[in-house]
Amino acid sequence: MKKKDMIALAVAVIIVLIGGGLFIKTRVAVSENRLASNITKAVQNKDGALFLKQFSKDNQNIKFSNIGAQSVVKDLHDNATDPASEIGKIITDDRTVAGTKVNYSFTVESKKVMGLFTSYYLTTRKSPVHVTNYTGYGDDMTITMTSGGKRQTVTKSQLSSGLFPGKYDFDITSGGEDDGSYWVRAAGDGDTIDLSVTEY
Template sequence: MTMKKKDIITIAVIAVVVLFGGFFFVKTHVAVSEDRLAANITKAVQNKDGKLFLKQFSKDDQNIKFSAIGAQSVVKDMHNNATDATSEIGKLIVDGSTVSGTSVNYQFTVESKKVLGVFDSYYLTTRKSPVKVVNYTGYGDDISLTLTDGKDQTVTKSELASGVFPGKYNFSVTTGDYSGNYWVKASGDGDTIDMEVIDDSGY
């Protein structure tokens, strides 16, 4: 049984439509344009949506220790303190500029990858900042660190030394008979941050 020429043409047309439809879907829903990336960043800042902001980064950056806490603090900082118009923050970042007025100059880079070997998809990257805890209280290495952002969680010096996502992190520190509260701010420049624990209760 042979197919009629009309049937062959119909199947060919359907195949072309499906193919172009698939490419259009990938281009508009999978691949992220620079404009769409900027719009997502702006929306995240306007709504103080740390989850949406974090999704704009590479998978490796999303998996940095405590990245969810850092991302939430970044959008909060930009929303509350930026002197640039909130509606322009996404475009500024995608264009390679820093956002004015924030507590630190966050360092983000725009990179791209090919989707289906055809479409450019853009995303953000950053550098994690190692945090070095230095105990000057005289109690040596006997130190307990609790990250107090959101749900309190115990962290280790080695976890902090492995690097944190940009943002502000608040800690409760206990060593020997001393306890105190500390914070560090990471900008994404990759530089090591020294958190110096000092017992100044006698001053």
């Protein structure tokens, strides 16, 4: 290989390495400022999907997390008394957003991407829901989640495995009778939520 060709190849390799590094730094790795900006944008647009993407893969895969994330951004958008433009920064600073229906518990963590760049993301803890039936019908109970625009039957074991932060609405029937509508709010603190089902 000629010296001229070797120099051209070396320059091309350097350009690819620099370009790849810049791509990873700006597109793959998430800075704290970008994380805060993404959270703020999600809240301002009530975009639960974008909000959920800011969390670890484990958190994103929690059952019904899309429903919880959507309800969190709605709560932050509709009820926060802090300026909407500051919500992302407040969360990434590990502070509580004022005015919401519940004090959400989110933690900022980081990981290395390609061993060079630090990428930041949110984590939270699942809140188990313990359902107790006081209707006298034992375990003869059907729990239907009505959040998220569709009705879906859920089991007590799914609820006890823990929910992503947010508000979840249920219709519950036991013994063939409608026992009414219920809701729970998970904060992400890992505390167990007691849901007591009673007769009218």
